[in-house]
Amino acid sequence: MxxxxxxxxxxxxxxxxxxxxxxxxxxxxxxxxxxxxxxxxxxxxxxxxxxxxxxxxxxxxxxxxxxxxxxxxxxxxxxxxxxxxxxxxxxxxxxxxxxxxxxxxxxxxxxxxxxxxxxxxxxxxxxxxxxxxxxxxxSCNTTALSRLLAPLDETYGVEKARVTLVRRGGDPNETDRGPINDIVPDPATVPSHHGPDVNEILPDVTVDTAALKAPVTGMHTHSVNVTLETDPDPAAVRDLLADESRIFLVPEGAGIDGAGALKEYAADAGRPRGDLWENCVWEESISVTGRDLYLFQNVHQEADVxxxxxxxxxxxxxxxxxxxxxxxxxxxxGVGLDSRLADGELVRTELPADD
Ligand SMILES: NC(=O)C1=CN([C@@H]2O[C@H](COP(=O)(O)OP(=O)(O)OC[C@H]3O[C@@H](n4cnc5c(N)ncnc54)[C@H](OP(=O)(O)O)[C@@H]3O)[C@@H](O)[C@H]2O)C=CC1
Ligand SMILES: O=C(OP(=O)(O)O)[C@H](O)COP(=O)(O)O
Missing domain, CATH: 3.40.50.720 (NAD(P)-binding Rossmann-like Domain)
Structure with missing residues:
Protein backbone atom coordinates (compact mmCIF):
# COMPACT_ATOMS: atom_id res chain seq x y z
CA MET A 1 0.00 0.00 0.00
CA SER A 139 1.50 20.78 -17.65
CA CYS A 140 -1.97 20.07 -18.98
CA ASN A 141 -1.16 21.27 -22.51
CA THR A 142 2.20 19.47 -22.54
CA THR A 143 0.55 16.27 -21.29
CA ALA A 144 -1.94 16.42 -24.18
CA LEU A 145 0.77 17.12 -26.77
CA SER A 146 2.91 14.25 -25.47
CA ARG A 147 -0.01 11.82 -25.64
CA LEU A 148 -0.67 12.84 -29.24
CA LEU A 149 2.87 13.03 -30.59
CA ALA A 150 4.15 9.78 -29.01
CA PRO A 151 2.03 7.41 -31.15
CA LEU A 152 2.48 9.55 -34.28
CA ASP A 153 6.26 9.46 -33.85
CA GLU A 154 6.31 5.71 -33.17
CA THR A 155 4.17 4.91 -36.21
CA TYR A 156 5.14 7.48 -38.86
CA GLY A 157 8.12 9.39 -37.46
CA VAL A 158 7.60 13.09 -36.74
CA GLU A 159 9.75 15.33 -38.95
CA LYS A 160 8.35 18.50 -37.37
CA ALA A 161 5.27 19.45 -35.37
CA ARG A 162 3.86 22.99 -35.27
CA VAL A 163 1.16 23.68 -32.70
CA THR A 164 -0.87 26.80 -31.97
CA LEU A 165 -2.40 26.64 -28.50
CA VAL A 166 -5.44 28.73 -27.64
CA ARG A 167 -5.26 28.59 -23.85
CA ARG A 168 -8.24 29.18 -21.61
CA GLY A 169 -7.87 32.45 -19.69
CA GLY A 170 -8.43 30.88 -16.27
CA ASP A 171 -10.30 28.09 -14.52
CA PRO A 172 -14.06 28.54 -13.89
CA ASN A 173 -13.48 29.45 -10.21
CA GLU A 174 -10.71 31.97 -10.94
CA THR A 175 -12.68 35.22 -10.86
CA ASP A 176 -9.55 37.36 -11.08
CA ARG A 177 -8.20 35.92 -14.34
CA GLY A 178 -8.49 37.19 -17.89
CA PRO A 179 -8.53 38.43 -20.56
CA ILE A 180 -12.23 39.26 -20.62
CA ASN A 181 -12.37 41.08 -23.93
CA ASP A 182 -9.38 40.13 -26.00
CA ILE A 183 -7.26 37.30 -27.36
CA VAL A 184 -3.67 37.88 -26.34
CA PRO A 185 -0.42 36.21 -27.35
CA ASP A 186 0.78 34.45 -24.18
CA PRO A 187 3.68 34.50 -24.41
CA ALA A 188 4.21 36.80 -27.41
CA THR A 189 7.50 35.02 -28.07
CA VAL A 190 7.93 31.64 -29.74
CA PRO A 191 8.28 28.96 -28.55
CA SER A 192 5.91 28.93 -25.59
CA HIS A 193 7.12 26.68 -22.76
CA HIS A 194 5.14 23.75 -24.20
CA GLY A 195 7.56 22.80 -27.02
CA PRO A 196 10.65 22.60 -24.78
CA ASP A 197 8.54 20.80 -22.17
CA VAL A 198 7.41 18.20 -24.73
CA ASN A 199 11.11 17.57 -25.30
CA GLU A 200 11.47 16.69 -21.61
CA ILE A 201 9.14 13.79 -22.44
CA LEU A 202 9.96 13.11 -26.12
CA PRO A 203 13.53 14.41 -26.57
CA ASP A 204 13.79 13.48 -30.26
CA VAL A 205 10.58 15.11 -31.52
CA THR A 206 11.01 18.49 -33.22
CA VAL A 207 8.11 20.70 -32.15
CA ASP A 208 7.40 24.44 -32.28
CA THR A 209 4.61 25.84 -30.13
CA ALA A 210 2.96 29.28 -30.13
CA ALA A 211 0.31 30.18 -27.54
CA LEU A 212 -2.53 32.65 -27.04
CA LYS A 213 -4.96 33.24 -24.20
CA ALA A 214 -8.69 33.56 -24.86
CA PRO A 215 -11.60 34.72 -22.66
CA VAL A 216 -12.94 31.22 -21.95
CA THR A 217 -12.65 28.95 -18.91
CA GLY A 218 -13.75 25.51 -20.15
CA MET A 219 -10.88 24.03 -22.14
CA HIS A 220 -7.75 24.74 -24.15
CA THR A 221 -7.84 24.22 -27.94
CA HIS A 222 -4.86 23.13 -30.05
CA SER A 223 -4.47 23.58 -33.80
CA VAL A 224 -1.94 20.89 -34.72
CA ASN A 225 0.13 20.46 -37.89
CA VAL A 226 2.59 17.56 -37.98
CA THR A 227 4.88 16.87 -40.92
CA LEU A 228 5.43 13.12 -40.79
CA GLU A 229 8.34 11.14 -42.22
CA THR A 230 6.06 8.80 -44.15
CA ASP A 231 2.77 9.39 -45.99
CA PRO A 232 -0.12 8.93 -43.57
CA ASP A 233 -3.54 7.64 -44.52
CA PRO A 234 -6.19 9.71 -42.64
CA ALA A 235 -8.26 6.61 -41.79
CA ALA A 236 -5.17 4.88 -40.36
CA VAL A 237 -4.33 7.96 -38.29
CA ARG A 238 -7.88 7.96 -37.01
CA ASP A 239 -7.59 4.29 -35.99
CA LEU A 240 -4.17 4.87 -34.40
CA LEU A 241 -5.52 7.68 -32.22
CA ALA A 242 -8.74 5.80 -31.44
CA ASP A 243 -6.58 2.97 -30.01
CA GLU A 244 -4.94 5.33 -27.51
CA SER A 245 -6.74 4.93 -24.18
CA ARG A 246 -6.29 8.57 -23.18
CA ILE A 247 -7.44 10.05 -26.49
CA PHE A 248 -11.16 10.49 -27.17
CA LEU A 249 -12.18 10.97 -30.79
CA VAL A 250 -15.09 13.39 -30.76
CA PRO A 251 -17.47 11.60 -33.12
CA GLU A 252 -18.28 13.28 -36.39
CA GLY A 253 -21.98 14.01 -36.54
CA ALA A 254 -22.51 13.91 -32.75
CA GLY A 255 -23.34 17.60 -32.71
CA ILE A 256 -20.53 18.31 -30.25
CA ASP A 257 -19.34 21.59 -31.69
CA GLY A 258 -17.14 23.06 -28.97
CA ALA A 259 -15.90 22.93 -25.39
CA GLY A 260 -19.31 23.73 -23.93
CA ALA A 261 -20.96 20.73 -25.60
CA LEU A 262 -17.96 18.53 -24.76
CA LYS A 263 -18.25 19.38 -21.06
CA GLU A 264 -22.00 18.75 -21.22
CA TYR A 265 -21.31 15.37 -22.86
CA ALA A 266 -18.91 14.48 -20.03
CA ALA A 267 -21.40 15.53 -17.36
CA ASP A 268 -24.16 13.50 -19.07
CA ALA A 269 -21.78 10.52 -19.09
CA GLY A 270 -21.64 10.81 -15.28
CA ARG A 271 -18.11 12.14 -15.07
CA PRO A 272 -17.26 13.62 -11.63
CA ARG A 273 -17.17 17.43 -11.94
CA GLY A 274 -17.77 16.92 -15.70
CA ASP A 275 -14.10 15.99 -16.02
CA LEU A 276 -12.53 14.96 -19.33
CA TRP A 277 -9.31 13.10 -18.57
CA GLU A 278 -8.68 12.36 -22.25
CA ASN A 279 -7.40 14.52 -25.11
CA CYS A 280 -10.49 15.33 -27.19
CA VAL A 281 -9.52 15.10 -30.88
CA TRP A 282 -12.15 16.30 -33.32
CA GLU A 283 -12.53 13.29 -35.62
CA GLU A 284 -13.56 15.25 -38.68
CA SER A 285 -10.55 17.58 -38.29
CA ILE A 286 -8.06 14.77 -39.03
CA SER A 287 -6.84 15.77 -42.50
CA VAL A 288 -3.80 14.91 -44.58
CA THR A 289 -2.03 16.84 -47.35
CA GLY A 290 1.02 14.93 -48.54
CA ARG A 291 3.02 14.22 -45.39
CA ASP A 292 1.25 16.98 -43.44
CA LEU A 293 -1.30 15.94 -40.84
CA TYR A 294 -3.73 18.50 -39.44
CA LEU A 295 -6.13 18.20 -36.53
CA PHE A 296 -7.78 20.09 -33.69
CA GLN A 297 -7.83 18.84 -30.12
CA ASN A 298 -9.39 20.17 -26.92
CA VAL A 299 -7.84 19.74 -23.49
CA HIS A 300 -9.69 19.91 -20.17
CA GLN A 301 -7.02 21.67 -18.16
CA GLU A 302 -8.47 20.73 -14.78
CA ALA A 303 -8.53 17.02 -15.51
CA ASP A 304 -6.06 15.57 -18.03
CA VAL A 305 -3.07 15.52 -15.66
CA GLY A 334 -13.29 5.26 -15.84
CA VAL A 335 -10.86 6.82 -18.33
CA GLY A 336 -11.77 6.06 -21.95
CA LEU A 337 -15.02 7.61 -23.15
CA ASP A 338 -16.81 5.00 -25.19
CA SER A 339 -18.96 6.80 -27.72
CA ARG A 340 -21.82 4.65 -28.91
CA LEU A 341 -22.52 7.28 -31.54
CA ALA A 342 -19.10 6.63 -33.07
CA ASP A 343 -19.79 2.90 -33.16
CA GLY A 344 -23.30 3.34 -34.58
CA GLU A 345 -24.66 1.58 -31.50
CA LEU A 346 -26.63 4.37 -29.95
CA VAL A 347 -29.48 2.86 -27.96
CA ARG A 348 -32.69 4.68 -28.73
CA THR A 349 -35.39 4.78 -26.08
CA GLU A 350 -38.85 4.21 -27.50
CA LEU A 351 -41.14 7.04 -26.54
CA PRO A 352 -44.54 6.01 -25.17
CA ALA A 353 -47.21 6.02 -27.89
CA ASP A 354 -49.77 8.83 -27.75
CA ASP A 355 -53.10 7.79 -26.26
N1 LIG B 1 -5.55 24.56 -12.98
C1 LIG B 1 -5.06 24.04 -14.07
O1 LIG B 1 -5.66 24.14 -15.12
C2 LIG B 1 -3.78 23.28 -14.06
C3 LIG B 1 -2.81 23.53 -13.12
N2 LIG B 1 -1.63 22.85 -13.17
C4 LIG B 1 -0.60 23.10 -12.18
O2 LIG B 1 -1.01 22.50 -10.94
C5 LIG B 1 -0.53 23.28 -9.85
C6 LIG B 1 -1.71 23.65 -8.97
O3 LIG B 1 -2.58 24.48 -9.73
P1 LIG B 1 -4.10 24.67 -9.31
O4 LIG B 1 -4.66 23.43 -8.75
O5 LIG B 1 -4.77 25.30 -10.48
O6 LIG B 1 -3.96 25.76 -8.16
P2 LIG B 1 -5.09 26.24 -7.14
O7 LIG B 1 -4.80 27.67 -6.88
O8 LIG B 1 -6.43 25.85 -7.60
O9 LIG B 1 -4.79 25.39 -5.82
C7 LIG B 1 -3.62 25.55 -5.10
C8 LIG B 1 -3.79 24.95 -3.72
O10 LIG B 1 -2.57 25.05 -3.01
C9 LIG B 1 -2.83 25.57 -1.71
N3 LIG B 1 -1.65 26.28 -1.25
C10 LIG B 1 -1.43 27.61 -1.15
N4 LIG B 1 -0.20 27.84 -0.64
C11 LIG B 1 0.36 26.63 -0.42
C12 LIG B 1 1.61 26.20 0.10
N5 LIG B 1 2.54 27.07 0.51
N6 LIG B 1 1.85 24.88 0.17
C13 LIG B 1 0.93 23.98 -0.22
N7 LIG B 1 -0.28 24.33 -0.72
C14 LIG B 1 -0.56 25.64 -0.81
C15 LIG B 1 -4.05 26.42 -1.86
O11 LIG B 1 -4.72 26.49 -0.61
P3 LIG B 1 -6.00 27.42 -0.39
O12 LIG B 1 -7.06 26.85 -1.27
O13 LIG B 1 -6.34 27.23 1.03
O14 LIG B 1 -5.59 28.79 -0.78
C16 LIG B 1 -4.86 25.64 -2.89
O15 LIG B 1 -5.65 24.67 -2.26
C17 LIG B 1 0.24 24.45 -10.48
O16 LIG B 1 1.60 24.07 -10.63
C18 LIG B 1 -0.39 24.57 -11.87
O17 LIG B 1 0.45 25.17 -12.82
C19 LIG B 1 -1.40 21.85 -14.09
C20 LIG B 1 -2.34 21.55 -15.02
C21 LIG B 1 -3.58 22.29 -15.12
O1 LIG C 1 -0.72 23.83 -17.01
C1 LIG C 1 -1.53 24.60 -17.50
O2 LIG C 1 -1.39 25.26 -18.66
P1 LIG C 1 -0.09 25.29 -19.58
O3 LIG C 1 0.12 23.89 -20.12
O4 LIG C 1 -0.45 26.23 -20.70
O5 LIG C 1 1.07 25.77 -18.75
C2 LIG C 1 -2.74 24.94 -16.72
O6 LIG C 1 -3.83 25.16 -17.56
C3 LIG C 1 -2.45 26.12 -15.83
O7 LIG C 1 -2.18 27.18 -16.65
P2 LIG C 1 -2.15 28.68 -16.08
O8 LIG C 1 -0.72 28.97 -15.75
O9 LIG C 1 -2.68 29.50 -17.20
O10 LIG C 1 -3.06 28.71 -14.87
Missing part, protein backbone atom coordinates in the same frame (compact mmCIF):
# COMPACT_ATOMS: atom_id res chain seq x y z
CA UNK A 2 1.48 3.36 -1.03
CA UNK A 3 0.65 6.07 1.52
CA UNK A 4 -0.04 9.38 -0.25
CA UNK A 5 -0.61 12.97 0.85
CA UNK A 6 -1.83 15.84 -1.34
CA UNK A 7 -0.31 19.23 -0.52
CA UNK A 8 -2.71 21.84 -1.89
CA UNK A 9 -6.37 20.90 -2.15
CA UNK A 10 -7.22 23.23 -5.06
CA UNK A 11 -8.29 22.63 -8.66
CA UNK A 12 -5.74 19.89 -9.34
CA UNK A 13 -5.27 18.68 -5.75
CA UNK A 14 -8.92 17.86 -5.11
CA UNK A 15 -9.07 15.78 -8.27
CA UNK A 16 -5.79 14.00 -7.56
CA UNK A 17 -7.01 13.25 -4.02
CA UNK A 18 -10.19 11.60 -5.32
CA UNK A 19 -8.19 9.62 -7.90
CA UNK A 20 -5.68 8.39 -5.29
CA UNK A 21 -8.52 7.44 -2.92
CA UNK A 22 -9.97 5.26 -5.70
CA UNK A 23 -6.79 3.14 -6.06
CA UNK A 24 -6.68 -0.24 -4.30
CA UNK A 25 -2.89 -0.02 -3.93
CA UNK A 26 -2.87 3.50 -2.45
CA UNK A 27 -4.07 5.09 0.76
CA UNK A 28 -4.89 8.80 0.85
CA UNK A 29 -3.57 9.84 4.24
CA UNK A 30 -4.68 13.45 4.01
CA UNK A 31 -4.82 16.74 2.12
CA UNK A 32 -3.73 20.29 2.96
CA UNK A 33 -5.21 23.74 2.61
CA UNK A 34 -3.52 27.08 3.17
CA UNK A 35 -6.74 28.77 4.29
CA UNK A 36 -10.01 27.57 5.86
CA UNK A 37 -12.26 28.57 2.95
CA UNK A 38 -15.07 26.59 1.24
CA UNK A 39 -12.63 23.96 0.00
CA UNK A 40 -12.32 22.46 3.49
CA UNK A 41 -15.97 21.43 3.32
CA UNK A 42 -15.41 19.31 0.20
CA UNK A 43 -12.54 17.50 1.94
CA UNK A 44 -14.62 16.93 5.07
CA UNK A 45 -17.58 15.58 3.08
CA UNK A 46 -15.29 13.01 1.53
CA UNK A 47 -13.83 12.07 4.91
CA UNK A 48 -10.31 13.26 4.07
CA UNK A 49 -8.10 14.29 6.98
CA UNK A 50 -7.12 17.93 6.66
CA UNK A 51 -3.70 19.37 7.45
CA UNK A 52 -2.47 22.98 7.41
CA UNK A 53 -0.25 23.61 4.37
CA UNK A 54 1.59 26.35 6.23
CA UNK A 55 2.72 25.45 9.76
CA UNK A 56 2.08 28.87 11.33
CA UNK A 57 -1.45 29.23 9.96
CA UNK A 58 -3.10 26.54 12.11
CA UNK A 59 -4.70 29.25 14.30
CA UNK A 60 -6.75 30.48 11.33
CA UNK A 61 -8.32 27.03 11.01
CA UNK A 62 -9.07 26.88 14.76
CA UNK A 63 -10.66 30.34 14.59
CA UNK A 64 -12.89 29.15 11.73
CA UNK A 65 -13.89 26.06 13.71
CA UNK A 66 -12.13 23.69 11.31
CA UNK A 67 -10.54 20.58 12.84
CA UNK A 68 -7.05 19.75 11.65
CA UNK A 69 -5.28 16.41 11.81
CA UNK A 70 -2.00 18.32 11.96
CA UNK A 71 0.24 20.49 9.81
CA UNK A 72 2.27 19.71 6.69
CA UNK A 73 5.21 18.26 8.64
CA UNK A 74 2.94 15.66 10.28
CA UNK A 75 1.51 14.70 6.90
CA UNK A 76 4.96 14.34 5.35
CA UNK A 77 6.06 12.05 8.18
CA UNK A 78 3.03 9.81 7.58
CA UNK A 79 3.32 9.27 3.80
CA UNK A 80 5.56 7.60 1.23
CA UNK A 81 4.75 10.14 -1.50
CA UNK A 82 3.46 13.72 -1.38
CA UNK A 83 1.75 15.18 -4.46
CA UNK A 84 2.50 18.89 -4.50
CA UNK A 85 -0.51 20.73 -5.95
CA UNK A 86 0.41 24.16 -4.61
CA UNK A 87 0.13 27.24 -6.83
CA UNK A 88 2.64 27.54 -9.64
CA UNK A 89 6.10 28.36 -8.26
CA UNK A 90 5.22 27.45 -4.66
CA UNK A 91 6.13 23.83 -5.31
CA UNK A 92 9.75 24.85 -5.81
CA UNK A 93 9.69 26.51 -2.38
CA UNK A 94 8.15 23.37 -0.85
CA UNK A 95 10.81 21.06 -2.36
CA UNK A 96 13.42 21.49 0.45
CA UNK A 97 10.74 20.65 3.04
CA UNK A 98 9.98 17.37 1.28
CA UNK A 99 13.69 16.59 1.13
CA UNK A 100 14.10 17.37 4.83
CA UNK A 101 11.35 14.86 5.63
CA UNK A 102 12.84 12.34 3.17
CA UNK A 103 9.48 12.12 1.38
CA UNK A 104 9.19 11.39 -2.34
CA UNK A 105 7.43 14.21 -4.21
CA UNK A 106 5.34 14.61 -7.36
CA UNK A 107 5.30 18.21 -8.64
CA UNK A 108 3.01 19.83 -11.23
CA UNK A 109 3.65 21.52 -14.56
CA UNK A 110 3.61 25.04 -13.13
CA UNK A 111 7.12 24.31 -11.84
CA UNK A 112 10.27 24.38 -13.95
CA UNK A 113 11.68 21.05 -15.09
CA UNK A 114 14.66 21.53 -12.76
CA UNK A 115 12.43 21.11 -9.68
CA UNK A 116 12.48 17.32 -10.03
CA UNK A 117 14.70 14.39 -11.02
CA UNK A 118 12.51 13.67 -14.08
CA UNK A 119 9.53 15.01 -16.03
CA UNK A 120 6.68 12.55 -16.38
CA UNK A 121 4.03 11.39 -18.81
CA UNK A 122 2.75 7.83 -18.62
CA UNK A 123 2.63 7.44 -22.43
CA UNK A 124 6.18 8.49 -23.12
CA UNK A 125 8.18 8.55 -19.95
CA UNK A 126 7.06 6.14 -17.25
CA UNK A 127 10.36 4.37 -16.64
CA UNK A 128 12.27 7.65 -16.20
CA UNK A 129 10.39 8.09 -12.94
CA UNK A 130 11.08 4.57 -11.68
CA UNK A 131 12.32 4.86 -8.13
CA UNK A 132 12.97 8.61 -8.45
CA UNK A 133 12.77 10.82 -5.36
CA UNK A 134 10.92 13.53 -7.27
CA UNK A 135 9.10 13.83 -10.59
CA UNK A 136 7.19 16.62 -12.33
CA UNK A 137 3.99 15.78 -14.17
CA UNK A 138 4.18 18.13 -17.16
CA UNK A 306 -5.00 13.61 -12.97
CA UNK A 307 -4.44 10.04 -14.25
CA UNK A 308 -0.81 10.96 -14.95
CA UNK A 309 -0.33 11.88 -11.28
CA UNK A 310 -1.63 8.47 -10.21
CA UNK A 311 0.75 6.73 -12.62
CA UNK A 312 3.65 8.91 -11.47
CA UNK A 313 3.09 7.76 -7.88
CA UNK A 314 3.21 4.10 -8.99
CA UNK A 315 6.32 4.66 -11.10
CA UNK A 316 8.12 6.18 -8.11
CA UNK A 317 6.95 3.92 -5.32
CA UNK A 318 6.16 0.47 -6.74
CA UNK A 319 7.43 -2.04 -9.29
CA UNK A 320 4.21 -2.00 -11.35
CA UNK A 321 5.01 -1.48 -15.05
CA UNK A 322 3.60 1.26 -17.28
CA UNK A 323 0.95 -0.81 -19.07
CA UNK A 324 -0.38 -2.28 -15.82
CA UNK A 325 -0.40 1.08 -14.05
CA UNK A 326 -2.23 2.83 -16.90
CA UNK A 327 -4.75 -0.02 -17.07
CA UNK A 328 -5.41 0.15 -13.32
CA UNK A 329 -5.73 3.93 -13.33
CA UNK A 330 -8.03 3.92 -16.36
CA UNK A 331 -10.21 1.18 -14.90
CA UNK A 332 -10.61 2.77 -11.47
CA UNK A 333 -11.30 6.28 -12.77
Missing amino acids: IRVGVNGYGTIGKRVADAVAAQADMELVGVTKASPDYGVEAAARRGYDLYAAVEDRTDEFAAAGVDLAGAIGDLLDAVDVVVDCAPSGVGERNAPVYEAHDTKAVFQGGEDAAVADASFNARGRFEAARGADSVRVV VPENVDAIRAMASDVDAAESVARTNETL
